[in-house]
Amino acid sequence: MTDLYIGLMSGTSVDCIDAVLAEFSEVDGELRCHTRAALGHPISNEMREAILALCAPGPSELDRAGQLDRRLGEEFAAATLAVLQKAGVKPSAVKAIGSHGQTVRHRPPGSVSTPFSLQLGDPNTIAALTGITTVADFRRRDMALGGQGAPLxxxxxxxxxxxxxxxxxxxxxxxxxxxxxxxxxxxxxxxxxxxxxxxxxxxxxxxxxxxxxxxxxxxxxxxxxxxxxxxxxxxxxxxxxxxxxxxxxxxxxxxxxxxxxxxxxxxxxxxxxxxxxxxxxxxxxxxxxxxxxxxxxxxxxxxxxxxxxxxxxxxxxxxxxxxxxGIDADWVEGAGFAWLARQTMLGLHGNCPAVTGADKETVLGGIYPA
Known part of the structure; x- marks a missing residue:
């Protein structure tokens, strides 16, 4: 049996949205991950500047973040549909999308009195526009358990x-x-x-x-x-x-x-x-x-x-x-978020407490049904 998941990632470089269609299977108890298709969905210069502007304190942050959250959700959805078209796969064949979103602020334990991490890219919008259940917000459960929320x-x-x-x-x-x-x-x-x-x-x-x-x-x-x-x-x-x-x-x-x-x-x-x-x-x-x-x-x-x-x-x-x-260097993180979506959908932990410092293993992310 094989399952298809999509991983979406936009990193600190803010150069593009990585979209990876990953196929998972288990052979003799060993997990296999194969990337069926992948692409880098472009981020416009205007949107990149808007993202970078939110990475530091500034005026009207709440309004700007709220609007950018929706716009990024639309771009993540477009990246999803593009990688599916490239692979010749219908949305109904995909179990779920794992979307990391775009980090605009990460304040881990020790940096502020109340740690938090904020990623934009509305998963409701992604699920609505693609028709695929979306898993997102992977960092905050780990942080709620005392962890750094990263690296994932x-x-x-x-x-x-x-x-x-x-x-x-x-x-x-x-x-x-x-x-x-x-x-x-x-x-x-x-x-x-x-x-x-x-x-x-x-x-x-x-x-x-x-x-x-x-x-x-x-x-x-x-x-x-x-x-x-x-x-x-x-x-x-x-x-x-x-x-x-x-x-x-x-x-x-x-x-x-x-x-x-x-x-x-x-x-x-x-x-x-x-x-x-x-x-x-x-x-x-x-x-x-x-x-x-x-x-x-x-x-x-x-x-x-x-x-x-x-x-x-x-x-x-x-x-x-x-x-x-076995996995192209450009697409490892995208495949990783497809894997995290799979872990969440199966009710399995996605964090590593020895890495993040969380109190225990836990299922990560929230599920947004299509």
Whole structure:
């Protein structure tokens, strides 16, 4: 028996909506995940700016958030219908949609007196426009149980990438997070810090490009020692897990404060930011095990410069994209939210308390029937 689920994800980079049609089956008690179709549904520049504007306090937030919630719901629905058309699959064949939504504010425990996390992309609208039951709001149940509400992918990584050897999975999106899959069965994971978000910001500011293709601009520069030390001195990097982060902490203002008083060529700043991403990931990997397999997914897996920086810092590790292990690096998170929808519909837990710090395992998300 196989079941079809759709996963929808828009990450910190706010570059597009990932839509993945995933097929799940169990063979001899082992879960198999196959991506039947996937695509990146574009987000307009106007909508992207509206999303980014809500990532920091500002005027008329409630009105802007309410309207953007509906508009994003419509875009998530359009992404769903587009991936179904690509696959030649009818909506009635899909069990459910798992929609992460678009995070506009994430305040984990320790950052504010009352932690919360807010994602936009109205699941009522998605269900109404697609005719498919939608599961959404995955983070807040974990947070209600004392957890960080993130990262959510380690439980999925454990389900589909576990092996008998020490293996780590790192997702490099706007932020980066790591899952540690120990040979003895233990699972650990946390956000390591910035991924692509500041790299994208800096290359757009100076070259007018949406991202640094293949990391070519970063590769043309050299990390600035003083700036690198200042950035890596942020307390988040030394903080113990569980921990999660976002644009609230790692943003242009953070970079401006660290670079105050320094004269650094723009290409060297880009190289320094790339080194921060690689160093913070590598530090977590080295603390986990002396060697093993590092599987990389997210947009960072297509950044050749970033992959080489990881290999230089992790000479005893095999560093490869998840493509070689059955799921295209671009679609792992989308497939993960399809899996989370499946877990919810089956009444199974979707969080990993060892990762988030929640009091217990729990079913995540709310179900919005078609």
């Amino acid at each position: 992918m380690p439980a999925f990584h454990n389900a589909v990438f576990r092996t008998g050897r020490d293996r780590a999975v790192v997702n490099i999106g706007g932020m980066a997070n790591i899952t540690e899959l120990a040979a003895d069965g233990q699972v650990r994971g946390y956000d390591t810090g910035p991924g692509n978000a500041l790299l994208d910001y800096w290359v757009k500011l100076h070259l007018g490009q949406p991202y640094d293709a293949d990391g070519a601009w970063a590769a043309s520069g050299a990390p600035h020692p003083t700036l690198l030390n200042r950035l890596m001195g942020d307390p988040f990097f030394a903080a113990p897990a569980p921990k999660s982060t976002g644009r609230e902490a790692f943003n242009p203002s953070w970079l401006e404060r660290a670079s105050a008083g320094l004269e650094v060529p723009p290409a060297d700043v880009q190289a320094t930011l790339a080194e921060v991403t690689a160093a913070s990931i590598a530090n977590g990997v080295r603390e986990f095990a002396r060697g093993g397999e590092l599987l990389v997914c997210g947009g960072g897996a297509r950044n050749n410069d970033l992959m080489e920086r990881l290999r230089r810092r992790l000479p005893t590790w095999s560093v490869t994209a998840t493509n070689e292990y």
